[in-house]
Amino acid sequence: MADDQTSVREGLAVLLGGLPEIDVAAAAADGEQVLALVAEHRPDAVLLDLHMPVLNGIETTRRLRTLHPHVAIVVLTTYLEDAFVLDALRAGARSYLTKDADRKDIANALHAATQGLAVLDPRVRTTLMRAAAAPAPAAPAAAPPLPDGLTQREAEILQLIAQGLTNPEIAARLFLSGHTIKTHVNRIFAKTASKDRAAAVGYAQRNGLG
Numbered sequence: 001m002a003d004d005q006t007s008v009r010e011g012l013a014v015l016l017g018g019l020p021e022i023d024v025a026a027a028a029a030d031g032e033q034v035l036a037l038v039a040e041h042r043p044d045a046v047l048l049d050l051h052m053p054v055l056n057g058i059e060t061t062r063r064l065r066t067l068h069p070h071v072a073i074v075v076l077t078t079y080l081e082d083a084f085v086l087d088a089l090r091a092g093a094r095s096y097l098t099k100d101a102d103r104k105d106i107a108n109a110l111h112a113a114t115q116g117l118a119v120l121d122p123r124v125r126t127t128l129m130r131a132a133a134a135p136a137p138a139a140p141a142a143a144p145p146l147p148d149g150l151t152q153r154e155a156e157i158l159q160l161i162a163q164g165l166t167n168p169e170i171a172a173r174l175f176l177s178g179h180t181i182k183t184h185v186n187r188i189f190a191k192t193a194s195k196d197r198a199a200a201v202g203y204a205q206r207n208g209l210g
């Protein structure tokens with residue numbers, strides 16, 4: 001299981017550890033710990049929060065599906081926004097529950113996930129129905145090339161810098177680690193010949209990215 005809150009991890013360990021046919025192999029506080037512990041213990045399923053430091057739940061799900069495709073992923077989170085639900089399921093989560101689920105619901109979801117079945121919070125099913133009913137978006141016009149070899153991600157981060165966001169705020173907005181954001185910012189500075197954030201903001205404004 002994985003959750004960034006110690007009290008939640010300990011509570012889930014007690015809650016699930018007392019259920020038949022469920023053994024809690026390990027508990028993680030962030031996504032990178034999840035990857036390491038899954039490689040070590042080879043569990044049947046992972047109970048995963050979405051909001052975690054270092055590596056968020058959605059990116060952790062993507063990496064687990066690539067590195068350990070046999071592991072069933074059950075999301076247990078407070079988030080019910082459409083974007084979180086769809087991103088998690090597209091990344092490879094098999095089930096999606098909210099933290100008001102009781103231990104029977106969680107246990108059923110874990111057992112079902114290991115058998116290839118999905119268990120979804122009723123409100124999540126509503127999200128999927130809305131997504132299925134939505135008309136397909138029109139194909140977007142080709143975007144003009146970005147200046148100085150900037151990638152789309154770098155341009156997105158540059159726009160957020162121009163809006164006055166700090167690195168931690170950008171990391172939270174984009175669900176990336178602080179280290180990843182710092183790497184992107186350094187590349188942006190190099191490509192735009194900016195010595196600091198103020199210079200980068202000026203560059204963004206001159207090039208229509210601010």
